Amino acid sequence: MEKNIIMTKWIQKSQFESDNPSGHSFTMFDKSQDNGDVIGFAPKALMLSSLAGCSGLDVVSLLEKMRAEVADFKIEVTAELTDEHPKFYNKVKVDYHFTDSELQPEKIQKAVNLSVTKYCGVMEMFRQFSDVEIEIHLHNI
Secondary structure: OOOOOOOEEEEEOOEEEEEOOOOOEEEEEOOOOOOOOOOOEOHHHHHHHHHHHHHHHHHHHHHHHOOOOOOEEEEEEEEEEOOOOOOOEEEEEEEEEEEEOOOOHHHHHHHHHHHHHHHOHHHHHHHOOOEEEEEEEEEEO
16 A cells, blocks of 8 residues: 655744655645745645646546647636635535647546546545536637
8 A cells, every 4th residue: 555654844833844755845824824925835725736636637648548638728626615613625616628729529528537536536535525516618729
C-alpha cells in the first residue's frame, strides 16, 4: 500500500508551510486573518484545486490515449460550504471546458466519465461528503 507523508509547520500568525512528497512546499493561511504580503492558499480552496487537478490529469491522459487531444482544457469547480461548524463542502459542481476546432464529443464524454467514476481518487473522496455534479462544455474555435 502506497503511503504519502507530509510535514506542515506553523510559521507565524495564521500561516503554515506544508511540504509535499514531490519535495516542494507552499504556504497555507486563514484568509480571514491579516497575513500581510504573504502569498498562499486557503486549505479548503486547495481541496477544490486537488479535485480539479486529479480529474484533469486523468482526462488529459485518457484523451491522449484516445487520440482526441484538445487545444484548451479548463476545469471550474464551484462549491458551497455548510453554514454550521465544522464547515465543509456539501455541494460541488465541476464544469469541464474543452476547446478545439475538431472536438470529439464521444471521446471527451468517455474520458470525463472514466475519471469521475473510476480513476480520480479525490473525486471519490468528495463523493463521501458532497453532492457532486458534473457538466461538460464544448467550445469550437
